[in-house]
Amino acid sequence: MAAAPILARRIARSGVLPLCCRPPSWDRAPRQPPGLPLAPCRAFSNNKIQVELDESSGVAMMKFKSPPVNSLSLDFLTEFSISLEKLENDRACRGVIITSTIPKIFSSGLDIMEMCGKNVEHYGEFWRAVQEMWLRLYGSNMVTVAAVNGSSPAGGCLIALSCDYRIMAENPKFSIGLNEAQLGIVAPFWFKDTFVNVVGHRIAERSLQLGSLHPAPEALKLGLVDELVPEEKLLEKASAVMARWLALPDHARQLTKSMMRKAVLDHLVAHREEDIKNFINFISKESIQKSLRMYMEMLKKKKS
Amino acid sequence: MAAAPILARRIARSGVLPLCCRPPSWDRAPRQPPGLPLAPCRAFSNNKIQVELDESSGVAMMKFKSPPVNSLSLDFLTEFSISLEKLENDRACRGVIITSTIPKIFSSGLDIMEMCGKNVEHYGEFWRAVQEMWLRLYGSNMVTVAAVNGSSPAGGCLIALSCDYRIMAENPKFSIGLNEAQLGIVAPFWFKDTFVNVVGHRIAERSLQLGSLHPAPEALKLGLVDELVPEEKLLEKASAVMARWLALPDHARQLTKSMMRKAVLDHLVAHREEDIKNFINFISKESIQKSLRMYMEMLKKKKS
């Protein structure tokens, strides 16, 4: 398997890197989160996500491994943000490939259990974690490549949309999209902004209103993903794409990325508390809770 | 004819619906015009427009029937806005299909007679009616599908652009576009904003500067319309598309639509009086009046 060389070079060395070792480009790096102390980081793992950094290439492989469907629970989101932060702060890491170990699923999106029958404090904490994940991923200084090896609805789609490049397995059974409207809920404005930045206003308007899940070939046609490859070549291709992006000087690439994404990132940063309040109000409504319960019932029936 | 079942179910029942019958989703409905009393509404008609509501599907069929070319006169615009308002306030109506009874013409756009040789008051009243029509249609909570069964220049194109979905008869003799520049006049900023939201900045810039009228196949290629079907299948197709859009929960779809269109709607609302003044100033200029007279002469010669 062509991706093997990368996976083989698992490295667990963990020298703590003093801040002064970071190359000059990082100092001016836009959106670099002010810092936790730099943690040792070559390979790490938790219940939800496994990360391996190939020191020679500077590329981390991040694999979602939270059965059954990589739901974005509060725990998952927290681990995801911590993993991104660790890599962001690791001078040896310049790019990350995000994929899944679960067959047929990249990520099923926000965990409905976190939005159903909980109290207001929980909803607030959960939504803050969703925001945090997106701010880190969409604003990352690293090159981010999504290797979408399964279906990727709602929040799963957002993760893919937030990367620099999206490669999807060319299986028409895998679909991707912001299908919130189908559940009776509404994608927040920053999901929408991220979507519009990728596919343009018209495609976003239609797809969001219909809550469309686009099969891989359609997703390619709409520009929702950048290319399709056979599933067994997905990681190999992701590594090749990553190498091409890493051929550019980090500093210029990072400033360019920041210039392109700043307006949309700033928009959420400026309205973060308001957005949390809106989410709490919306999700606490009995009509919405009922919609979500119905949706969960439907999912249960599908399974059995 | 496949559209027959829908057309056959013409209903003229007219129970007055008390406000409290409106489903909860309408209460929070964005852009719901504050209300005229709810009028009885199942089928209604005036000199310009005929409307029939199929109660079982919740879909209204709205047909322009103002010979010779469905010009958007002050009377037409007023009737159009009133019809939209009636449907918007009718709890039984969830979507509207807009089409024409005039062969080969969807709508020829703003009535030049209203802009030529009239006084300042008239220009102001006329322009306010154009704005009103667009604010109601572009901001409608209903699903709006344009079944473009003929040519659709200028204001006719705007009506199509303001719907959620555009289906056009696949006749290359039918064309559509914002061709104002050809008449020596300029599409106002909100025509432009609506256009950019559909086809993107580049296509809009070029098409507006050239005042292009795009034949149906080209309109499809540019994304100006969403699909082409043989003319005899147009209403059948429109009904099928409508059914797909109505499969979504109203509330989530409406909030999503509002999120996508709010910026552009708010822009006009915030500058409405200024926009009217600009129109009056522009249209009152002798050079513009001369252009319009020349254009009308040309049209007359074409006819004879």
Add this chain to the structure above:
Amino acid sequence: MAAAPILARRIARSGVLPLCCRPPSWDRAPRQPPGLPLAPCRAFSNNKIQVELDESSGVAMMKFKSPPVNSLSLDFLTEFSISLEKLENDRACRGVIITSTIPKIFSSGLDIMEMCGKNVEHYGEFWRAVQEMWLRLYGSNMVTVAAVNGSSPAGGCLIALSCDYRIMAENPKFSIGLNEAQLGIVAPFWFKDTFVNVVGHRIAERSLQLGSLHPAPEALKLGLVDELVPEEKLLEKASAVMARWLALPDHARQLTKSMMRKAVLDHLVAHREEDIKNFINFISKESIQKSLRMYMEMLKKKKS
């Protein structure tokens, strides 16, 4: 050769045109630079650029002729801005076709010599000249057609992007793009805005981050250029396109163009001094100077 009729009609008449001769449409012309006195202008030339105006068609042919690669030096930019201003103020001129006399090169972009090893005053003067050129070209009232008859990286690409229409020789060896990131530098926000207006956000984000130079066929596919023609037909085609654009009334076309480009032009006008300061700070950094020196070394090696 089909372009011959236009080139043959070289006119050097130079009647000084009083201001009152300008047609009314010019009076309200947006972005018309407040005025230098109207200079005699039918054909003029300098060391860098040759201009010929065909009085009968109202079309000027502007040819870059600064060997070896039409670098945008301070001198070149100054001559370019002056030439544009002369044409803009000449009532006989309604459109300009921009092309190159240098084989295989349209323009190689900003002259790196102007950005390397100079003092702060020089950097400031240079950057102001770059801004000036773009403000005049992107905001021109004339119809501007780029006949891209060779490669066109960075600032060369910006010139093409700033025109109303781009025709490129269909030679896959010719490439075009904003490749600044490859040099370790960052395209300023108004290069980015111009690019986004042409190709949309997604394509711009990817292309700018990778510093891509797109071969002509790819540039067409991305919408970066509007059409490809065999090199020997380039000027003929440019003249035909120009004639189509000039068929529209000037006044309506100019107001429409201004409406489409105003936001982006205003953005630079409002931040011009800040943008100059940013450029000076950035380009004065030793790390950036080193990148540029390395790039120049690489170019030298390529030549030998």
